Amino acid sequence: MTKQSISLIGVPTDIGAGHRGASMGPEALRVARLAEKLAKRGLSVVDRGNVAGPMNPWQPPVDGYRHLAEVAAWNHGxxxxxxxELDAGHLPIMLGGDHCLAIGSIAAVAAHCRAQGKTxxxxxxDAHSDFNTALATPSGNIHGMPVACLCGNGPKELVEVGGHVPATTPDVFRQIGIRSVDDMEKQLIRDAQVQVFDMRHIDENGMKRTMEEALAGxxxxxxxHVSFDVDFLDPTIAPGVGTTVRGGPNYREAQLCMEMIADTGRLGSLDIVELNPAYDKRNQTAKLAVDLVESLFGKSTLIH
Incomplete structure (x- = not known):
């Protein structure tokens, strides 16, 4: 059996975020030895370096969107x-960067799935649904909009990344750990019928049943495809994010989530986003993210 081939793709930008610092995320994950830890799991790992894109101009929103042209440029990259990487048969791991980058990443995965006849x-x-539009968000920060854009609800420049509109449909998403949603955004999510497993659902049913539901079928x-926003985790264990929301999954719940995904054997691509070393303590959040990603690739706490 050939080794599974992993490609790391750094995307060092906070272009869609409300705080500076997520641009340092890829380097923090490298410092936390992501490549070495995955190689130890018997995977073939190549670091492709960083995608290039425009500087963050740090301007206010224009017509409801901050940095729209720059966000589009990064997402095309x-x-x-x-x-x-997908076309070459590799499993891409995008090292973000803020969550607006999932527009390009998931649009690419969706295009690959259409070409391969895969579901x-x-x-x-994530702590957030990221289903905002210019009308629903007070900030205009595009890291709150990627799911909406992928589902065809957003500006032309972002909806058309990848050339297929919409890039995905709402039924492909299972949102887990949600606990902070804007009022107008709630209605958009309901209208789109996105499947949301919020923290109340996890509290009432446990992570095991929640993941069984999310992985059904x-x-x-x-x-x-796993889009892992580090703010999914409770900030007591993961302080290194720009938008902390109390009451997220604890360490064991997060581990179980990752282990159950690994058990499917179907992981094909991954985003790691919103890691912000400027808010971290001694790189602990990056180390935790790497630890959880190891579990995604089969590291178990059990003795096999």
């Missing part, structure tokens, strides 16, 4: 990089 399932691990023809 991400789309091309992720698509190239796409996206597990969106995944089969041999499913490409599983």
């Amino acid at each position: 991400v789309f091309d990089a992720v698509r190239a 796409l399932r996206v597990l969106w691990l 995944v089969d041999a023809n499913t490409h599983l």
Whole structure:
């Protein structure tokens, strides 16, 4: 059996965020030895370096969007990089960067799935639904909009990344750990019928049942994409994010989530986003993210 081939793609930008610092995320993950830890798991790992894009001009929103042209440029770069790795038979891991970058990443995965006749399932691990539009968001920060854009609800420049509109449909998403949603955004999510497993659902049913529901119907023809926003985790264990929201999954719940995804054997691509070393303590959040990603690739606490 050949080794599974992993490609790391750094995307060092906070272009869609409300705080500076997520641009340092890729380097923090490298410092936390992501490549070495995955190689120890028997995976073949190549670091492709960083996607290039425009500087963050740090301007106020224009017509409801901050940095729209720059966000589009970064996402085109991400789309091309992720698509190239998928076409070469590699599993791409996007090292973000803020969550607006999932537009390019997931659009590339969706294009790959269409070409291969595969069914796409996206597990969106996040404190936020990221289903905002210019009308629903007070800030105009595009890292709150990627799911909406992927589903065709957003500006032309972002909805058309990858050339297929919409890039995905709402039914491919399973949102897990949600606990902070804007009022107008709630209605948009309800209208789109996105499947949301919020923290109340996890509290009432436990992570095991929640993940069984989120993974229901995944089969041999499913490409599983995990979009892991580090603010999914409770800030007591993961302080290194710009938008902390109390009451997220604890360490064991997060581990179980990752282990159950690994058990499917269907993981095909991954985003790690919103890691902000400027808010971190001694790189502990990056180390935790790497620890959880190891579990995504089969590291278990059990003795096999």
